[in-house]
Every structure is written in structure tokens, then in C-alpha cells.
Amino acid sequence: MMNGERLVAIFAAVLAVVILMCGAADGENRYVFVNWEVSYAVRAPLGVAKRVITINGRFPGPLLNLTTNDVAHVNVVNTLDEPFLLTWNGLQMRRNSWNDGVTGTNCPIPPGSNWTYVFQAKDEVGSFFYRPSLGLHAAAGGHGPIRVNNRPTVPAPFPHPDGGDLDVLIGDWYNMDAPRMRAEYLDVGRDLPSPDGVLVHGLGPYEADVTLQPGRTHRLRVHNVGARTSLRFRVQGHALLLVEAEGAYTQQRRYAALDVHAGQSVSVLVTADQRPGPYYLVVSSLFVQPELVGVANVLYAGGRRPKPGNAPLGRGGGDDDGYARSMDEARSVRMNLTCGAARPNPQGSFRYGAIRVDRTILLRNGEAQVAGRRRCTVNGVSFADAATPLKLADRLGVQGVFKVVSGRPERRKRASLGTAVIDARYRYFVQIVFENSLPSLQTWHLDGYSFFVAGMGWGKWTPNARSTYNLVDAIYRSTVQVYPASWTAVFVSLDNEGIWNLRSQDLGRRYLGQETYIKVSQGTMEVPDPRDELPMPSNALLCGKAKSLKLGQA
Structure with missing residues (x-):
């Protein structure tokens, strides 16, 4: 197609999308505008x-x-x-990887500049969070909660919490700054040490308050925004009724305490039905020695404030720090098939277990010496960020930016450094298997999608493992853990066109190369149909090899 014809096609696509989006927003939906200034401050939590x-x-x-x-x-x-850059952990960004906020899709926002993300919370509901995506910024904060509430016509499968919603951000914390993390550890091939502690809403032990209204039920939206550590949280003297995980309603089951691995989000209902406290929200590290504990004060409105130092420690619900207990708990988290999520139809109407799998992508994480330096790998490739975002390179026809790989372990004599992209067909139904041969738990996140967590098991995965899968009510989420010397299998319907980041939620491992991208495309069209993928935004930043190009020049 000639440049002029291509520009006409693009203009028509943009016009169609504007009409579609304006029609949607002028009806039941809204435009939401926020202005965020990102800056440094000194804190000592x-x-x-x-x-x-x-x-x-x-x-x-x-x-x-x-x-x-x-x-x-x-x-x-x-x-x-x-x-x-900011990325949106768990939001599906329908048809819009242009606003995903990672280096594979966006040029970074330069110092002293601004950039406006524009995206629609299309057909989703639930609890998510945002965080920085460049380098080790996420270890310095910059995160916050996201709620996507139900439309009034689509009720949640539980009474509206009469005590309201509370966002609870938990995470490990390092007192060292990013330059020291790089210079003394990651850039010389060393793992990061254990964190220095655990924060609750950015505060140290006994400094954060969670206020409950006596006799009322509250929805706690809990997010693990830390750098790497799996955490177990509980509210002293109160049961946790699990109701949602990253946009999917769960079977409602009571827990004394719950695991939340790095990058995961859950919602629990807590009823203030005990005598006025004080009580404590206790967050304990998992699989880390010595154990780290974060504590927040749980106050009944009008009640007295507790004295610091009296919180009961331990993980609650049994102090077993073992992987087997954690895997059993993960398997107990299942989807509620009797209700809708963002739509009124039941979630179980999508019978994923009966769909033929078009392709299996097997991803093995590892460690290797690459160019004389210890790196983390996926199928023998340690990911290297390109100066040109992959999405820009793909759309503008810039060559030599990334390499398409098969999505299966390849025979290679030694690990290599590369910018690997898995090519996948739009609307395929795919099985992704994560294999972890390392002695530490790994957590994986896929931007732009949620997936059915069909199976987990010890050792290496084989096709026979499908006989152990949950093919009926597996939880549907975007971040999943893979235990040491084990595998996790997920099913995903590739119905969101674009180039999407698949990354470790362990910040140090991601920095050392444990990530890749999946390119979901129809493979036949120069200009995607705007019903399947939005056009390149008019405010897109250009950098790297694309800096001197304009749309239509490629």
C-alpha cells in the first residue's frame, strides 16, 4: 500500500474509533481525567x-x-x-497496548515532560494497581491502587459492604537505593539480599491505621506492591471472606490468613463484629529467613488506639512456611461460576475446559553466565531492552529491533542476550506452561490479559499433566506464582491484539532479563481493524530508531 493510501486508511480507522469511543462515553460511561505529578521525596518508613x-x-x-x-x-x-513510565498491573487495556506503559510499547517520559495515557476499562471490574516500570523504580514507590467498580446494572455476588472499601497496599521494602542495588548486587551478578522489612500502605510497623465501623462489613482490596517477597496477611480476630482476585469473583470461602504473592491483588470482606479492639493487621513474609513482619493498627471507630509492640506475630492459620501448604491454598481459590463480573452473564459461561488448545508455549526460567555476567533467562534468552519500543518498531517497519522466537525451549549451546518476542495468532486459544527449576518461588504477570490458572504441580511438566487440571472453575487472573522445582499451566484466549509484556514480578530477576513479549496479531493486515486494535495515538512519543520517523513513512 502506498503512503497516501495508508494514511487514508489510518485516518478512517482513527475516525471510526473516535466515533465508537465518544458514543460509549456519552452514554452510560464517563471520561475520567486526572493529573499526576511524579516527584522525589525523602521518607524513612x-x-x-x-x-x-x-x-x-x-x-x-x-x-x-x-x-x-x-x-x-x-x-x-x-x-x-x-x-x-507507569504500567497498569492487571488492567487489560483492551485493544490498546499503545498505553501499556512498558519499554516494549512506550518511549519513556523524559525529565521535565508530560505524557497522557488514554485507555478504557473495557468490560472489566476488580482490584488492580499501578506502578513504575523502568529499571528499579518500583523499589522506590510510585505505586497506588486502582478500582474498577461495577456498573449499577451488574451487581456483585455479595451485598454492598456497608462499611465501604479500603485499599491496603503491602510490600517488602529495601532501605538501600537503586544505585546501590545495581552497583553492589545486580550488575555484579549477585542476588538482592533479603528486604529490610514490610510496609503497610507505605508505613512501618504500627504506623498505619485501618479504621472499621462497628457492626459493618468492609471490603479490603489488598495489593502486594513489593519488589519480590511473597506475603501472608491476616486481621487479628477477624475472618477473611475471599470474594475477588484481580478482576474475577471467587467462590466465597473464609480464611484465617491469605498468601498474596508479588504483584497479586485480592479482595476480602471483613466484618467488624468483635468487641472494640484494638486489633492488628499483620503481614508476614513467606519463604524468607529471618521472617519479616509488617503491622497496621485495626481500629474500631471511636475506639482506643493500641500501644505499639503488642501485635501477635506469626502467619496465622498455621505457621507453616512451606511451599506445599501454599500450593494447596492456591488450588483452593476458585472462580465463582454463578455470577457475572463486568457483564451480567455468569462467568462460567466461558467453558475454557472444552476448547481445543491451538498451541502450547513452554517457558523455562533459568540462570546463566551471559557475556561474563550472571543473568536470568527465559528459554535460554536473557531479555535486553531495545532503545526503540517493540510496538513502534513493528508498526513503523523499523528492522532489527527484536527477534521472533518460538515460545518453546530451543537447543542452544549457551544462553544469549536478546530482545525476544513470541509471535502468536489473534484469537488462538493458548496454553502457557511456566517451568521453574530454581530453588526460589517465581511470579509471572501477563499484561493485557487474564488467564485461567488450570494446573500446578511438582517437577517437570508433561502433556500427561492435563489429567490433573481444573477444567471447570479455575481462577481467572493476570499474575500467577510458580513454586520451586514445579510448573504452573494457564489457558489464555488471545483476543486482545497488540504486543504485550510477559514478565517476572521479582524486580531483581526482571532487571536481569526474566521477561519476554507476546505479539498477538492477525498476521495479514498492514493496518489492523480498529475494532481489534486502536490506531497509534496522535501523542505517541518517538525514540530510538523511530525518533526521526513519522506515521506513514515506514
């Missing part, structure tokens, strides 16, 4: 001063509060002294 990333002066950042199908405009003003 564990008693050691450190430069942290704040949003509008807040650490953690403000709530992004949406309703299903809202169109969000998030203007990010970067006042840092280095480039910056």
Missing part, C-alpha cells in the same frame, strides 16, 4: 532515610477510581531527573 517516588506528593500514590467502561485520561508530569 523503617527509620532509614531514602529518596522515594511520590505522585502528587503522596506515597503511596492516589487512588484511580473507575467504573466499568470508563475512559481514563491520566496525565503524568515527570519532574524526576530521569525518564519515567
Whole structure:
């Protein structure tokens, strides 16, 4: 197609999308505009001063509060002294990997500049969070909660919590800053040491307050925003009724305590039906020695404030720190098939277990010496960020930026450094198997999608493992853990065209190369149909090899 014809096609596509989006927003849906200034501040949550990333002066950042199908405009003003990007952990960003906020899809926002993300919370509901995606920024803060609320016509499968919703951000914390992490550990091939502690809502032990209304039920939306550590949380003297995990309603089951692995989000209902406290919200590290504990005060409104230092420690619900217990608990989290999520039809109407699998992608994580330096690998390739975002290179026809790989372990004499992209066909139904031969738990996240966590098991995966899968009510989420010397299998319907990041949620391992991308395309069209993928935004930043190009030149 000639440049002029191509521009006409693109203009028509843009016009169609504008009409579609304006029609949606002018009806039941809304435009939501927020302006976020990203800056540095000095905080000492564990008693050691450190430069942290704040949003509008807040650490953690403000709530992004949406309703299903809202169109969000998030203007990010970067006042840092280095480039910056935000990514949206768990939001599916339908048809819109252009706004995913990772280096494979977006040019970083330069210091002193701004950029506006525009995306729709299309057909989704639930609890998510945002966080920085460049380098080790996520270890310095810059995160905050996201809620996507139900439309009034689509009720949740539980009474509206009369005590309201509370966002609870938990995570491990390092007193050292990013330059030291790189210079003393990651860049010289060493693992990061154990964290220095655990924060609750950006605060150290006994500093954060969670206020409950006596006799009322509250929805706690809990997010593990830490750098790497699996955490177990509980509310002293109160049962946790699990109701949602990253946008999927769960079978409602009571737990004394729950595991939340790095990058995961869950919602629990807690009823303030005990005598006035005080009580404590206790967050304990898993699989880390010595154990780290974060504590927040749980106050009944009007009740007395507790004295620091009296919280009962231990993980609750049994102090077993073992992987077997954790896997059993993970298997107990199942999808509620009797209700809808963002739509009124039951979630179980999508019978994933009866669909033929078009392709299996097997991903084996590992460690290897690459160019004389210890790196983390996926199928023998340690990912290297390109100066040109992969999405830009693909759309503008820039050659030599990334290499297409098979998505299966390849025979190679030694590990290599590369920018690997798995090519996948739009609307295929795919099985992704994560194999972990390492002695530490791994957590994986796929941008742009949720997937059915069909199976987990010990040892190496084989096709015979399918006989152990849950093919009826597996939980549907975007972040999943893979235990040491084990595998996890997920099913995903590739119905969201674009180039999507598949990454470790362990910040150090991702920095060392444990990530890849999946390119989901129809493989036949120069300009995708705007019903399947939105056009390149008019405000797209250009960098790397694409810096001198304009849309239509490639």
C-alpha cells in the first residue's frame, strides 16, 4: 500500500474509533481525567532515610477510581531527573497496548515532560494497581491502587459492604537505593539480599491505621506492591471472606490468613463484629529467613488506639512456611461460576475446559553466565531492552529491533542476550506452561490479559499433566506464582491484539532479563481493524530508531 493510501486508511480507522469511543462515553460511561505529578521525596518508613517516588506528593500514590467502561485520561508530569513510565498491573487495556506503559510499547517520559495515557476499562471490574516500570523504580514507590467498580446494572455476588472499601497496599521494602542495588548486587551478578522489612500502605510497623465501623462489613482490596517477597496477611480476630482476585469473583470461602504473592491483588470482606479492639493487621513474609513482619493498627471507630509492640506475630492459620501448604491454598481459590463480573452473564459461561488448545508455549526460567555476567533467562534468552519500543518498531517497519522466537525451549549451546518476542495468532486459544527449576518461588504477570490458572504441580511438566487440571472453575487472573522445582499451566484466549509484556514480578530477576513479549496479531493486515486494535495515538512519543520517523513513512 502506498503512503497516501495508508494514511487514508489510518485516518478512517482513527475516525471510526473516535466515533465508537465518544458514543460509549456519552452514554452510560464517563471520561475520567486526572493529573499526576511524579516527584522525589525523602521518607524513612523503617527509620532509614531514602529518596522515594511520590505522585502528587503522596506515597503511596492516589487512588484511580473507575467504573466499568470508563475512559481514563491520566496525565503524568515527570519532574524526576530521569525518564519515567507507569504500567497498569492487571488492567487489560483492551485493544490498546499503545498505553501499556512498558519499554516494549512506550518511549519513556523524559525529565521535565508530560505524557497522557488514554485507555478504557473495557468490560472489566476488580482490584488492580499501578506502578513504575523502568529499571528499579518500583523499589522506590510510585505505586497506588486502582478500582474498577461495577456498573449499577451488574451487581456483585455479595451485598454492598456497608462499611465501604479500603485499599491496603503491602510490600517488602529495601532501605538501600537503586544505585546501590545495581552497583553492589545486580550488575555484579549477585542476588538482592533479603528486604529490610514490610510496609503497610507505605508505613512501618504500627504506623498505619485501618479504621472499621462497628457492626459493618468492609471490603479490603489488598495489593502486594513489593519488589519480590511473597506475603501472608491476616486481621487479628477477624475472618477473611475471599470474594475477588484481580478482576474475577471467587467462590466465597473464609480464611484465617491469605498468601498474596508479588504483584497479586485480592479482595476480602471483613466484618467488624468483635468487641472494640484494638486489633492488628499483620503481614508476614513467606519463604524468607529471618521472617519479616509488617503491622497496621485495626481500629474500631471511636475506639482506643493500641500501644505499639503488642501485635501477635506469626502467619496465622498455621505457621507453616512451606511451599506445599501454599500450593494447596492456591488450588483452593476458585472462580465463582454463578455470577457475572463486568457483564451480567455468569462467568462460567466461558467453558475454557472444552476448547481445543491451538498451541502450547513452554517457558523455562533459568540462570546463566551471559557475556561474563550472571543473568536470568527465559528459554535460554536473557531479555535486553531495545532503545526503540517493540510496538513502534513493528508498526513503523523499523528492522532489527527484536527477534521472533518460538515460545518453546530451543537447543542452544549457551544462553544469549536478546530482545525476544513470541509471535502468536489473534484469537488462538493458548496454553502457557511456566517451568521453574530454581530453588526460589517465581511470579509471572501477563499484561493485557487474564488467564485461567488450570494446573500446578511438582517437577517437570508433561502433556500427561492435563489429567490433573481444573477444567471447570479455575481462577481467572493476570499474575500467577510458580513454586520451586514445579510448573504452573494457564489457558489464555488471545483476543486482545497488540504486543504485550510477559514478565517476572521479582524486580531483581526482571532487571536481569526474566521477561519476554507476546505479539498477538492477525498476521495479514498492514493496518489492523480498529475494532481489534486502536490506531497509534496522535501523542505517541518517538525514540530510538523511530525518533526521526513519522506515521506513514515506514
